[in-house]
Amino acid sequence: DAGVTQSPTHLIKTRGQQVTLRCSPKSGHDTVSWYQQALGQGPQFIFQYYEEEERQRGNFPDRFSGHQFPNYSSELNVNALLLGDSALYLCASSSTGPNTRDGSYEQYFGPGTRLTVT
Amino acid sequence: LAKTTQPISMDSYEGQEVNITCSHNNIATNDYITWYQQFPSQGPRFIIQGYKTKVTNEVASLFIPADRKSSTLSLPRVSLSDTAVYYCLRKVSSGSARQLTFGSGTQLTVLP
Numbered sequence A: 001d002a003g004v005t006q007s008p009t010h011l012i013k014t015r016g017q018q019v020t021l022r023c024s025p026k027s028g029h030d031t032v033s034w035y036q037q038a039l040g041q042g043p044q045f046i047f048q049y050y051e052e053e054e055r056q057r058g059n060f061p062d063r064f065s066g067h068q069f070p071n072y073s074s075e076l077n078v079n080a081l082l083l084g085d086s087a088l089y090l091c092a093s094s095s096t097g098p099n100t101r102d103g104s105y106e107q108y109f110g111p112g113t114r115l116t117v118t
Numbered sequence B: 001l002a003k004t005t006q007p008i009s010m011d012s013y014e015g016q017e018v019n020i021t022c023s024h025n026n027i028a029t030n031d032y033i034t035w036y037q038q039f040p041s042q043g044p045r046f047i048i049q050g051y052k053t054k055v056t057n058e059v060a061s062l063f064i065p066a067d068r069k070s071s072t073l074s075l076p077r078v079s080l081s082d083t084a085v086y087y088c089l090r091k092v093s094s095g096s097a098r099q100l101t102f103g104s105g106t107q108l109t110v111l112p
Helices: none
Strands: A005-007 A010-013 A019-024 A031-037 A044-050 A053-057 A064-068 A074-078 A087-094 A113-117 B009-013 B018-023 B031-038 B045-050 B053-056 B061-064 B070-075 B084-092 B106-111
Touching (some): A005 A087, A010 A019, A019 A087, A019 A113, A031 A074, A044 A064, A074 A087, B018 B084, B031 B061, B045 B053, B045 B061, B045 B070, B070 B084
Parallel strands (some): B009 B106
Antiparallel strands (some): A005 A019, A031 A044, A031 A087, A044 A053, A087 A113, B018 B070, B031 B045, B031 B084, B053 B061, B061 B070, B084 B106
8 A cells, every 4th residue: 555655756946937746645545735844844834635625724825836636636836936945845645634523633744855946 | 833842852872761752831622742753854754642641552652741731752762763853743633723733853863
């Protein structure tokens, strides 16, 4: 059973360009969350998708957008790249939607995509 | 969501028990405490979660006192491969807020 997969593994872009990162959730999971992790910092929540809609969003500008497909896979798009967007982008999947009634909700993280903006 | 407070770094030796304490003074009634482990260039991995008292699994134990203002992750007999960053998080169990709020974590270095 494959876990969370992300592509590409590494990516180099120049300022002003656009990038699309992809994530396939763990089998049986329906919720995908995206995180940005700068070097030496903990992951920061970008947004979460459930039932093909953005359900929660962190403190990130509109340059960051996403999409979830009917098969639960997801894309993260970043427009007008800045040098500060260089980071490890992590995708996490889980098996319940936002309104779970207990605390057993657990997120499984993928290996991440290392984005370098030059 | 308020972040938790934990030591920036800790050193230990192989075979020792390691205890990492996390403070969460403003924890809400519905919050759970969750610990993740992260190796370099990998995504975080769930270790253990609890609400109160003690929880134990094959990897670690989690102690949460009655006031729930702190918690302690206990790793028995660590090995070199346990060198990683350990994150303590509050996890909201109600409402639509499902994101995890990470702090900077504790860098655990296990020495031979």
